[in-house]
Amino acid sequence: MHHHLLIISSVSSPLLSASLAHHQLFTMLLLFFFFLILLLLHCRRRRHSNDHRRLPPGSMGWPYIGETLKLYTENPNSFFFNRQKRYGDIFKTHILGCPCVMISSPEAAKIVLVTKAHLFKPTYPISKEKMIGPEALFFQQDCFIFSALLEKSVHHQYFARNEKDQLEMEGIEHLYSCLENGYNSMPLDLPGTPFYKAMKARKQLNVRLKKLIEKRRQSGKQGGGLLGVLLDEKNNKLNDSQICDNIIGVIFAAHDTTASVLTWLLKYLHDNQDLLQAVTHEQEEIRQEIIEANRRLTWDDTKRMPLTTRVIQETLRAASILSFTFREAVEDVEFEGYLIPRGWKVLPLFRTIHHSADYFPQPQKFDPSRFQVPPRPNTYMPFGNGVHSCPGSELAKLEMLILIHHLTLTYRWQIVEEEDGIQYGPFPVPKRGLPIRVTHRPRSSKLLA
Numbered sequence: 001m002h003h004h005l006l007i008i009s010s011v012s013s014p015l016l017s018a019s020l021a022h023h024q025l026f027t028m029l030l031l032f033f034f035f036l037i038l039l040l041l042h043c044r045r046r047r048h049s050n051d052h053r054r055l056p057p058g059s060m061g062w063p064y065i066g067e068t069l070k071l072y073t074e075n076p077n078s079f080f081f082n083r084q085k086r087y088g089d090i091f092k093t094h095i096l097g098c099p100c101v102m103i104s105s106p107e108a109a110k111i112v113l114v115t116k117a118h119l120f121k122p123t124y125p126i127s128k129e130k131m132i133g134p135e136a137l138f139f140q141q142d143c144f145i146f147s148a149l150l151e152k153s154v155h156h157q158y159f160a161r162n163e164k165d166q167l168e169m170e171g172i173e174h175l176y177s178c179l180e181n182g183y184n185s186m187p188l189d190l191p192g193t194p195f196y197k198a199m200k201a202r203k204q205l206n207v208r209l210k211k212l213i214e215k216r217r218q219s220g221k222q223g224g225g226l227l228g229v230l231l232d233e234k235n236n237k238l239n240d241s242q243i244c245d246n247i248i249g250v251i252f253a254a255h256d257t258t259a260s261v262l263t264w265l266l267k268y269l270h271d272n273q274d275l276l277q278a279v280t281h282e283q284e285e286i287r288q289e290i291i292e293a294n295r296r297l298t299w300d301d302t303k304r305m306p307l308t309t310r311v312i313q314e315t316l317r318a319a320s321i322l323s324f325t326f327r328e329a330v331e332d333v334e335f336e337g338y339l340i341p342r343g344w345k346v347l348p349l350f351r352t353i354h355h356s357a358d359y360f361p362q363p364q365k366f367d368p369s370r371f372q373v374p375p376r377p378n379t380y381m382p383f384g385n386g387v388h389s390c391p392g393s394e395l396a397k398l399e400m401l402i403l404i405h406h407l408t409l410t411y412r413w414q415i416v417e418e419e420d421g422i423q424y425g426p427f428p429v430p431k432r433g434l435p436i437r438v439t440h441r442p443r444s445s446k447l448l449a
Helices: 002-049 068-073 076-087 106-115 126-132 144-152 163-181 194-219 225-230 240-271 273-293 306-319 350-354 368-372 393-410 443-448
Strands: 090-095 098-103 120-122 327-329 333-335 338-340 345-348 411-415 422-424 428-430 436-440
Touching: 068 076, 068 090, 076 090, 076 350, 098 106, 106 345, 106 350, 126 194, 126 240, 163 194, 163 240, 194 225, 194 240, 225 240, 240 273, 240 306, 240 393, 240 411, 240 428, 273 306, 273 393, 306 368, 306 393, 327 345, 393 411
Parallel strands: 098 345
Antiparallel strands: 090 098, 120 327, 333 338, 411 436, 422 428
């Protein structure tokens, strides 16, 4: 009898221990969920007691992807207008892996870029920072150093070239082309994705550029071009990584943007032949003065091109190459009744402001005459605004004036198989990049103009 009881006791002991273990686990889970509910209730109470700190309205789109695909596949005017119409002048979204707040009123843009610029630092999504390089000076709060460097290199190429360097430069240009093809891609670093290919090209660019830097250092000659300016140790204390990042940053900031504007400029002049003839007449008068004085085109000549200047202004407005700029909240910010959490990106929408009928009547019409009267403050920002606006804006406008001068006097162009729409490459340009057929301007036209 006792023997059987011992057997039962020895069997029931592990069963009892398992039961106690399950009971303890169940109790712990109950306590966990209890405290979790308390925490959620506390957060909910805080949210209700701080209604003025609510997030702006809007949609965050798909998990992780957000609304990135919509932004870079739709017409940008439609993307911004539809959300502004639905949510108002301030709304949230999620692009390129970042939660964002987009603002579309001149007053709000001024607050972010000028009045309270110390609360919103210059930034880019992490994917773009990795491609350009995090040590590029225009990512820093103080961009005056970058501005000074750009001014020094105005009269130089990015690299001073000779025949020996030509093949090396072609290799760098090819790698940069691969890099910019992934500029607006989602940051998915997986084989085969545009981001992966872009980052692979970026690493190869670093290797190529560092070889060039080492070659210049060993020769004892810093040389010309932007690279020479950055290697000037008397004025700059930049390491090799900083030099690489700034070279790529300047190419991105100065080359792609200007090229995109010039593409739209050719389209608008092509589509408005009367305007093209008027611009040509203005340039003919300047050329006649140049011939009579036996000199070349000068800076002062570009100051006497009022119609051409207005055409450029209208192109910058209508095309809005810089559709928006990125800022990042350095702390939780109360903004027009909403909360912008620390670390969120804030995007002033220049394109939306430039295409608003409130500030530019008939915004879809290409009309340079609108700039005979200065636009309202903070409504025209093709180069941004505030201390972090583009330091190369005057250089970009000078390049456009010089191109128009020579182009209109010497050539005419026809668009080949035009297709409506916009594509990104990486900035907005006409579909297929506006293929054109260029011919010499007839001699009779030159004589009559």
